[in-house]
């Protein structure tokens with residue numbers, strides 16, 4: 001199996017930089033002088049757009065990525081004989097864009113569950129009762145506040161009135177709920193953005209809740225139980241990739257995009273200029289500031305980029321020596337814990353039977369910022385999560401230090417949805433922007449990446465029908 005430059009494994013005797021994965025790709029031997037479309041980014045938004053622009057519409061497409069692999073913020077590494085997901089993992093049949101794609105490749109038959117992701121029943125009862133109060137304001141319940149969670153801009157006025165609130169602000173308005181219930185509720189909402197409730201927008205939490213079928217148990221089921229078995233998310237990315245028939249370049253960061261009446265010129269940081277009629281950028285929100293656009297992006301889009309999304313948490317897989325039954329743990333973010341939540345994912349699989357426990361810790365924003373600082377990471381694990389068991393290894397991809405992600409799954413703070421969602425989804429002349437980071441429905445999820453990849457294809461086909469010189473002349 002090939003080895004990516006990405007990923008890190010710690011054991012007491014060795015540190016390994018770069019992990020094995022089937023996501024690594026070589027790219028094309030030679031490329032053309034000019035394409036119909038250049039797609040930047042081979043995460044799910046880019047893979048879907050590139051596949052459909054070539055396979056369905058017969059266009060000449062160049063797919064470019066800064067990494068040595070496909071999948072973007074999802075990839076499956078082989079570590080100590082186990083397959084582990086370094087980024088996006090959990091999927092569900094109620095994520096419509098994603099499930100249609102799993103079905104297309106027969107991968108829905110490869111779904112399995114993580115060991116124990118749902119908090120104990122007695123806590124779920126408390127969470128549901130706080131949630132019903134929390135998500136009902138001024139006589140409007142969650143159904144009235146966000147009637148179309150997959151298309152929130154269709155009827156924005158009810159939720160927009162409360163978009164200035166943070167999760168903490170809203171909790172502070174509820175005076176007759178016991179403090180421990182509020183803290184339990186907040187610690188679970190914090191998992192949406194690896195952040196304390198003061199940083200997470202009320203409307204962002206409302207969106208998760210409505211997508212989860214207006215229940216906390218629904219949110220947990222949709223966002224964190226089912227995942228792909230053998231081959232993992234990389235097998236999914238490879239399935240989409242296998243149908244792409246254009247050219248590709250890996251290890252090729254883009255530093256600028258210039259557009260004029262003749263088309264787009266995409267500059268690589270190696271000094272190469274790539275040319276096409278149109279471009280699809282799937283560069284994540286928190287990285288767009290590193291790319292120079294000429295003419296410049298709209299002031300509103302620039303403001304959204306400057307603010308970014310708030311989720312810069314960590315995801316660390318721990319291998320424990322002991323073989324344990326499933327467990328789930330959260331912390332409210334105000335007690336000094338470096339971790340926001342953690343749970344056991346599965347027991348190790350050895351020919352002799354289950355061996356040890358693989359569990360995952362998710363760090364709070366800005367905590368545990370150095371993946372190689374094993375002393376701090378092990379100390380935090382033992383202090384915050386589990387003092388009784390022995391960590392034999394940990395593996396991680398530090399997305400916060402990754403120049404092509406600068407964060408994990410997107411989560412927005414107060415006011416951002418009203419201010420920026422529409423602007424981020426718009427085209428900029430000949431450039432179409434597609435990312436899970438500004439999806440309409442499952443924003444911050446693989447489903448959202450696929451949604452935006454599909455919309456990008458529609459936008460490109462529309463632009464091609466129009467007079468293209470008009471597209472950039474309007475800027």
Ligand SMILES: Cc1cc2nc3c(=O)[nH]c(=O)nc-3n(C[C@H](O)[C@H](O)[C@H](O)COP(=O)(O)OP(=O)(O)OC[C@H]3O[C@@H](n4cnc5c(N)ncnc54)[C@H](O)[C@@H]3O)c2cc1C
Nearest residue numbers: 041043044045066072073088089090254436444445446449
């Ligand atoms: C730790 C973690 C856990 C997650 N858990 C889940 C989960 O359980 N379920 C779920 O559905 N989602 C989850 N997500 C979110 C999900 O993985 C992402 O929302 C989704 O994969 C993003 O897809 P995308 O195509 O929009 O962006 P990306 O996957 O980020 O793809 C963008 C691509 O653009 C490339 N790029 C960036 N800048 C440049 C540049 N300058 N030049 C060239 N290329 C560039 C990047 O290398 C990348 O490959 C998780 C994410 C993380 C990080």
